[in-house]
Amino acid sequence: MSTTRENEHVMRRELNVGGGAHGADPDELPMAGERSSEYETMVRRQLELIGEDPTRDGLLKTPGRVARSMAWLTRGYDLDPRSVIGDALFAEDHENMVMVRDIEMYSMCEHHMLPFFGKVHIAYIPNGKIVGLSKLPRVVEVFARRLQVQERLGEQIANAIVDVLQPKGVGVVIEAVHLCMMMRGVEKQNSRTITSSLRGLFRDDAKTRSEFLRLAYATPGF
Numbered sequence: 001m002s003t004t005r006e007n008e009h010v011m012r013r014e015l016n017v018g019g020g021a022h023g024a025d026p027d028e029l030p031m032a033g034e035r036s037s038e039y040e041t042m043v044r045r046q047l048e049l050i051g052e053d054p055t056r057d058g059l060l061k062t063p064g065r066v067a068r069s070m071a072w073l074t075r076g077y078d079l080d081p082r083s084v085i086g087d088a089l090f091a092e093d094h095e096n097m098v099m100v101r102d103i104e105m106y107s108m109c110e111h112h113m114l115p116f117f118g119k120v121h122i123a124y125i126p127n128g129k130i131v132g133l134s135k136l137p138r139v140v141e142v143f144a145r146r147l148q149v150q151e152r153l154g155e156q157i158a159n160a161i162v163d164v165l166q167p168k169g170v171g172v173v174i175e176a177v178h179l180c181m182m183m184r185g186v187e188k189q190n191s192r193t194i195t196s197s198l199r200g201l202f203r204d205d206a207k208t209r210s211e212f213l214r215l216a217y218a219t220p221g222f
């Protein structure tokens with residue numbers, strides 16, 4: 001683990017965020033420690049640098065809000081797929097494809113730190129065990145709530161499912177729009193990016209692959 005990554009974890013612990021056990025509302029989490037005040041100082045400076053006045057009424061609480069918001073949006077660094085899946089693996093002889101589609105996803109691109117969001121479709125073919133359905137969206141959260149590129153997000157989700165479930169195959173399709181391509185840069189409002197990550201039978205067996213892609217693209221993603 002790099003020093004930078006260790007620092008990130010220290011910061012997160014000091015911000016007291018990331019523990020799934022605390023529930024979903026980041027505002028319930030107390031801010032504590034030097035790192036959080038460092039973060040707030042940085043946001044105040046950022047406000048100054050864009051020509052704002054951080055002492056005006058509407059901005060007074062902004063640094064604290066941004067710190068809490070950023071901690072929430074990047075809480076995936078402190079989550080791991082094995083823990084979120086926990087004991088929700090069940091012995092079952094189901095031999096066909098299981099698919100959870102249209103899982104909403106919100107992430108942030110690592111190039112601009114702007115959101116990209118859309119839908120994730122996940123399918124797998126069991127190999128003696130199935131996973132609790134809700135755990136698939138939870139695995140998406142683990143990797144989406146980090147700075148990401150869409151391609152890596154799909155690969156990490158697919159790898160995690162292979163790792164925990166050892167299925168006969170996994171397919172992950174992500175359809176997303178990137179605000180860095182919409183509200184700045186090329187300013188394209190209608191382009192969507194589609195990526196797929198295929199493992200096992202989904203990669204090697206043409207029939208499985210086409211069944212999966214047909215189901216994944218059955219209706220518009222969003």
Ligand SMILES: Nc1nc2c(ncn2[C@@H]2O[C@H](COP(=O)(O)OP(=O)(O)OP(=O)(O)O)[C@@H](O)[C@H]2O)c(=O)[nH]1
Nearest residue numbers: 109110111116148149150151178180181184185186
């Ligand atoms: N492959 C990939 N690229 C991404 C993703 N999110 C953002 N990008 C791209 O990252 C690239 C960064 O390119 P740069 O030329 O370094 O940055 P830039 O000058 O801000 O680029 P423009 O967005 O073209 O203005 C851009 O082409 C973005 O569209 C992603 O999830 N996957």
Ligand SMILES: [Zn+2]
Nearest residue numbers: 109111112180
């Ligand atoms: Zn970007």
